Structure formats: C-alpha cells, structure tokens
Amino acid sequence: MNAHDTSGTEGDGSPVTVLRAPIVLEYEYSAGQSASRFLRAIAEGRLLGQRCPVDGRVYFPSRGSCPQHAVTFGDEVVELSDKGTIVTFSIVRVPSKNIPLELPYITVNVLLDGADTILMHVLDADLDDVHMGMRVQAVWKPREEWTTSTENILFFRPIDEPDADYDSYKEHI
C-alpha cells in the first residue's frame, strides 16, 4: 500500500468531501499457552477439554483459564466426544465478510458430551428440522487437511438419537 492511494474525488472541479484512508496493519497473534495444547490436539482429531480446578467444570473450547474463577487451568485434560446437543441456535440470512458460508446457514450453540461449556459452530440440516435439544455430531475435514484450528470441524450434522431432555442443557442457554 502506498499513502498516495489516499484520495478524495478526482479533479472534476466538485468539492472534495470525503477522504479515503486505507489502513493496513500486520499483527502476530499468540494463541496462548493452554489454548495451544487444545489446538494441537484438534490437529490430531482429538477434542480436549480442561477442567477448572475450582469447580471441576470442563471447558471446551479452552482459553487456558477459568473466566469465573480467574485461575489458570492445570495439566489435567478431558477427552471429549464429537457428539453433542444443540442448546440454542439461529438461522442466519445476513452476509458477513468474515464468514465464508452460503446463506442461509444455521449457527448452533453445541454442548459436547462431557463438556460444561458451549461451542459455537454451524449446523448442516434442514432449516425446518433444527430444534433445541437436537443431537448432533461433528463432520470433519479430510484428515490430511487437519491443522491447529477449530475449522477442522466443517460443521455439525444431526444424528439418529432421541432429543436431549431440556433440563439436561437448560443451564447452558
């Protein structure tokens, strides 16, 4: 980018009323200590949760610490199933630059079996079928495409299991 790209209107004699200001900044992010372990595991197709040392709750995805108790998670991990329950959902018909999915798509808050926190993801299902309590399972990318990213899971898909009881997930809405 060159600052000379900054421009208003071209020279047709009309007043300049707008300034175009291109801003390009490069950042180098760190996933942090604990989330990195979780991401490395997902590169192997494993879903690792972490247990809060205060109340024993299992966090997935883990950001390395418990926001409620402000403690860093210890070394204990909990391997989770890639099946879970839809806690709540939305059908999205608004395009967003950051989301490469075709409209409409379904966003879901999934409570993975064995986890005590929700994972926000997307669901591939008939729009009319999706409902709270629906049982779903992750659909993974081909193994050779796995990286250290939650995008290894393409989406969730309904499975043939009876709905979860409302009481079993209502505290996670």
Added chain:
Amino acid sequence: MGDERDMNTAERALTASHTLEYTYKRSLGPILSRFFTGLRDRKLFGIRRADGTVMVPPREYDPDTGQALDEMVELPGEGVVRSWSWVAQPRPQQPLDHPFAYALVQVDGSETPFLHVVDAGDEANMETGMRVRIRWAGETAGAITDFVFVPA
C-alpha cells in the same frame, strides 16, 4: 471421564499472523472540505484564529478555546523548517520509498508549524531554518499526500 495427559508447559504457544485491513471513508465537513479541495486544486489554505494569527492545516475550531473558526486564508506554498527527523529507512506505509525527513514546516503567513515531509535527498541537506517549497504530485486527489516539501 478424566484422561490424565502431560500438558507440558514448556511447549511453545502457537502463533499466526493476521492483517487488519480497511479503507475508511472520512467525511470532511465544510472547513476540511475547503482545505482538501484546495490541495486538489494546488492551493494551500489556513484559517484565521481569534487573535488574528493563521493556522494550517485549518481546524473548525480554535485549539486553545474551542471557539468556532471559518475565515479561510490562502497561503503561499513555501516556508521554513522549524524542526526535522531523518528517516533513513522508510517503512512501507510512509510516503516516500527513499530516505526523507519528517519536518515541522512553518508556511509563510502562518504562525503554526505543521508536520509534513521534506524530500531533501540527503540528510546533509537538512537544516533547521532552511527554506522549503511545495512540490505537487503529478495528480492531486484532495489529500495531504498531494504534495511534499523540497528545499527551496
């Protein structure tokens, strides 16, 4: 079920690069519009403050008192360097791709030096008090980058 595994804290965290990119569109309002229209037309405008002095670039208000200002004054495209920094290794975002000076330039007829660029070729050509004049870009667009200063 708990699965005890060694999550050795000596492991390095994962890092990744990320680009934050957007082209903002800044509406200018009446005073700044006149200033930038002037630049497109290769004219430099300042604005008269309550005490009669002229400041450039113009503000819609007096910086010391907040009082609204509106009397635009055309200024000559030359002035004096009041201070400068020599950029030996320009960054990609910066206006010139060869060494240059950022300078505080006080344009004739104005009392307030402002930050701009002096394309002086060599550091040895820079001196506080030196005269500089505007060199307009081949095409002006109505932006502060429509010109640089060069030694007069």
Added chain:
Amino acid sequence: MAELTAVVGIGQTKYEAKRDDLSMPGLVREAAERALADAGCSWADIDAVILGKAPDLFEGVMMPELFLNDALGGAYKPMLRVHTAGSVGGSTAIVAASMVQAGIHDRVLCVAYEKQSESNAIWALSISVPFSLATVAGAGGYFAPLVRGYIRRSGAPEDTGIRVAVKDRQNALRNPLAHLHLEDISFDLVANSPMLWDPIRYLETCPSSDGACALVMEKESLASRRPDKVAWIHATEMRSEPTMFSGRDQVMPRATLDNAKNLYRKAGITNPRREIDCAEIYVPFSWFEPMWMEGMLITERNQGWKMTYEGATAMDGDFPVNMSGGVLSSNPIGASGLIRFAEAARQVRGRADQHQVDGARKALGHAYGGGSQYFSTWIVSSEKP
C-alpha cells in the same frame, strides 16, 4: 459522601446513517454546542471532558479523544476516555457524574459518539483473529440464539418482538432527531420483513447510525440556582460479568439482576414499576424489551412479554419504555447508551417535546453491552432525593 449532581444541559445531533456533512470534530461539536447552549454555558465554563465511544476500529483512529479533546474545548483540562462495549454511553455518563459527585469538578462535559459510516460496523464487530472460528455474524448472530432461549423459557408469543418494534418505531415518529422515521410502520410491515437472524426480523433490529450526544453536569450549589428544571441524579450503578463460563445464564445474567437491585436500593426505590414514571432501555433487538423488563426487575421472571402485550410499555401505558424510539430507531453505538441516559433526563426536566410522558418525575436510563455482560444504569428525577 457524594455531592448531589444534576444534568443541566443536553445536546444531541440528528441521527442519520451517514452524517457526511460533518467531520468527526464537527459531529461531537454539534452535540456539545447544543448541550452548552441548553446549559447556558461556554467552553470556558467546563472543568473537564469525559468522552466515550465503542471500539476505535469503527473510525480507524487509535484513542480519537486525543485529537478530539480540543474540539470540545478541552485544551489544558482533564480528559478521560471510557470504553465499556455497548454500555459505554451509560458508563460515560456515570464516570462524568462521579467527577462531580466526588467533589473534584464543579461542572463537566460528557460526550459520546460514533461515526459508523466511516467503516462497517459488522466488519468491526466480527473481526476474526487467528485460531478462532468465525460463525458469529455481528451482534445479531450472537444475540439471536439467546432470544430463542428466552422464548423457550418464558413461553412468550412469537409476535412479542414485532409488537415492540412497532411501538418503538411509532415513538420515533415523535422524535425529529431519530434516524429511522418509518411513517407506514405496522404489525404486518414488521412481520413481513425478512428474517435475518431467526427469530430476529429485519425491522426488529437496530440501524447503524452516525451521531453524538452530550450532557453538561453540575454540582448541587450551581444547579440549584437555575430557574429551569434540572435532572437530579439519584443513583448510578454498573455491573459486569465474564462473557463465557460454565453455567452462565446468558439470557438473564446475574449482572443485570444485581445491577437493578443495587440501583433501586441506592435510589430508595422499593417498587420500581410504580415509582419510576418511564424508562429508556437499551433494546438493539426488539426482544430485549421484555427481557430487560425482567432483568431490571420491573416485572416477574418470564412475565416481561406481558408488559409489551398489554401495552404497559407504550407511551400511554403505565410504564412507558423508549419514548425516543430507542436504539431500534437510532444507533450510533458508542453514543446509544448516553442517548438513553439523556432521554431519561429530558423526561424529568419536562423537555422531551412530542415524546414527553406527562408528569414524568422519575426516570430510568439503561445500557448494556458485550455478550449481555456489561450493564450501566441511572435514576434521575425532577426532585432532589
């Protein structure tokens, strides 16, 4: 203890999708000059400037208050910049008030703004950083699942949100400053508008606006001498909780309940529905009116939708909500909370023009933000406590 403090001047810009007739300094000055004129003050009469706005990425200026301070007459004065997500406008008013309540300043200028047309709000709110999967499309994408959770819990009729949207948009027709003036607003128009984030329809969402709001606040000994009505600040409160933790009730967060309890205790209010004459509540998606009627303890749990249904929150109801048209009608994000606080003050000063609630003496201003995790509120009154 705290110095009694009053709002003595209120100024707002016209809210529009693009205020492309103004620069950023021009925008904040339009609101601030009106607030000063209302208060009969000049820039020189202000002791400090408190400025609030949402993320800097909206306008692409890092800490823009630094370059805007002198546009607000703030040269060689103290200046603070507040940022608490969507609740920031409310928090800014509370921080400004605290400067006077603490006896540090006699008179402060409080300004909040957003010039969203300089960029794109959904972009700025949804920037995905490495290692995180982007599935949340803007604020609507985040809040729609929570609205569904509320509907499931409360058994609210599916058209509750439509009714809120119609009511707020009708109120906006009385407010010349509002961004959206939908003359032909009707139940069917909202019901037939596209479903964006199911169950949230297009006309149940807030717009993206440019705008600024400003308040002048003053200590008691100055404000008491004024011939016109002022808005006395009876209580302010803020509460925050983390975005996500196991078992967090995102639909009815404890932070809102704690915030409401503390606010009313400090304001000496025991029956909020009866003692408060009207309220401006931060409702960016229509369903949040019934949700925050419960969250602010105006009514019982799971009963909020009934207030909407029974017309209690309409202009002529027993508890009018969002007389100005609310966030649904004007939403310069960083200013939206302050506009709520300002409208509450306008009401108790009897200066709300066409959207005045007759005889309003005590009003609630409310803002929230983040993942329903930041709350800021105040109670203002035409009478001293």
Added chain:
Amino acid sequence: MREVAVVGFTQSPSVRREPDRNEVEILIPVLQALREQTGLAGAECDFICSGSSDYLAGQSFAFVSGLDAVGAWPPVSESHVEMDGAWALYEAWVKIQMGYADTALAYGFGKPSMGDLPITLALQLDPYSVMPLWPDTISVAGLQARHCLERGLFTADEMAAVAVRDRGNAKTNPYAQVKGDFTVEGILAEPFLVNPLRKSDCAPISDGASAILLAAGDRATQICERPAWIRGFEHICEPMDFGVRDLGRSRGTEIAAEKAGVSSDKIDVAELSAPFTHQSILVERALGLPPETRINPSGGALAGNPLMAVGLSRIGECAARIFRGEADRAVAHATSGPCLQQNLVCVLEGR
C-alpha cells in the same frame, strides 16, 4: 477529601515479546500476586477499572477478555478506560472519593509486540492531515527532541545521561527489560535510529501488565502496614497540534503538578513515564523536582515500557518504595499521546 492510599502493587516482567502467553495469561499471575499481597484482587473489591487498547491487540473489545483474569463473579462494579492504567486508577480513586467504594482495583495490560508499534501509534495522530503521512512515533518524538536541542534547552549528552541513569538503576529491578552499565560516550557513539534520536534515547517495546489496589482510611491500614497515601492526583490534556503547543516544555505536566501540590515539600523519589530521554528531561523540569530527588529508581519507562501499564507501574513503583520505608514522599507521572500530549501526576506520602 477522603484519605485514600495505594495498598498493593504487582507487575509482570517487561519483556520484548511474550509469544507464549495471551493477555489473560499474563494478567492472571499479576492479580494472583496482588491477592497474596493484599487479600483482595477481584470480586472482593468494591470497584474495578482497567486500561488497555484495542489497536494494540488488533481487535475490537480487547478489554473484554481482560475481565476473564479478574474472576468477575459474583458480578463486579467495573469500568474500562481506553487509556493507560494510571487513568483507570484515577477513575477508581474518584469512585472512592465519592463514597461509592472503599476498595478498588486498577490494572493495565498490553502486548504491543504483536504489531509494529511505531506505526500503530501513527493512528493516534490527526486522521485527516497527519495520519495519512504515517509518521512513526520515533520520528514524531525526534521533531520535539531537535526543537529542544537547537533551542539549547539541553544537550545530547544530557539526554544520554538519562539513559545511563535509568538503565543503571534498572539493574536492581527484576522486572526491567533493558538494564546495565551504559555510558554517555557509548550512547553518543551509537548511530542515529531516526536523527536526532539514538536507540538508547527510546524506550523499548514491552509486553506486560500491572495492578494496584486502593483502599480508603482504616481499610488501608488494615491491608498495608505502611500505605502510600494519595495527596494529589491530577491530569491534563493539551491540544494535539504540534504547531499550537510549546514543544520545549510539558505544560500539561506543569499544570497537573501544581494542582497536585508537587512543589510544596521534599520529594524522595520520582518515577517518570517518559518514553524518550528528552521527554524525561522535560517532565523532570515540569515537575520542578529538587536536585536530591531520586529519579526513576526502577529504571522508569526507558527500562521497561509495557504500554497501557507503564504509567500505572510508575505509581506502583513509588508506592512500593513507601511500603518498604525507602521513601516518605514520592511523585509518579504517566503520559499518553504524541510528544507528551496528556500527562498525569500522582503525589504519594508515607503519612
């Protein structure tokens, strides 16, 4: 005014790059250490305020994750300034003054190493007529340094002596990043980074965090054996335009210092947040420090510069010396914006 004191201070080490920990992971140990020091550092506090910057983090609402380090449960009364944590402390102090709180936590954090800091800070400049030229922080500071040098306000030797002093002092500070035995001659032999500034004239880029606990009256003496009582706390913002400011002095610091009562008595210690050697001299003069004052015993910003925490840390370093009985009266300074645009002064006393 209520009697309010700093009763606890903790910080992370300042490091050039913290690749392995995110902001929350940097902050948690700082707050845990504060809890060990004082018994409270989270939801037990009556009020909490933080300082951070979205542009340092490269994303909107960066401060929201910072709250994850606090343990905000049950929900806390909390606010945030998009400023250095020193101003968060000011807001917290105001909340105690108005009787809203008796104890308050302030913290600041930043990881400027994630981006190109001198360019990121160009986004602070006037967005219409300055930012599009992308002047980096060092070039902007250089304009001020040359202005002062050529007016004869001080010499390059005096600037170098600031770096020698601060980085020598920092040798005893385990949290400092740049420390050691520098000499004026050695520094003057360095090539210019941006003429007239050499590398040693500039504060380093640092990642880090710090936290302070405030308490009023008897609570202060219960928590801390020798609290650092706040006797003056003021801040001033100048216009940004370089053309309308006197770059040869820090007018804002002068006004804040006068209002805070700096000049009325002896000063054992001063901690300055000036990120360039010439700015350190300007701040020192603006504060009117007597010759016997020990300046930057921690090394100051030139030894460790975790943006958004560095100003708060200056107050903390002063307070820590009062806790330990090494000082009776101290002055701390914080700054923000180009060329010392915004300044804060805090006066602390052992009794």
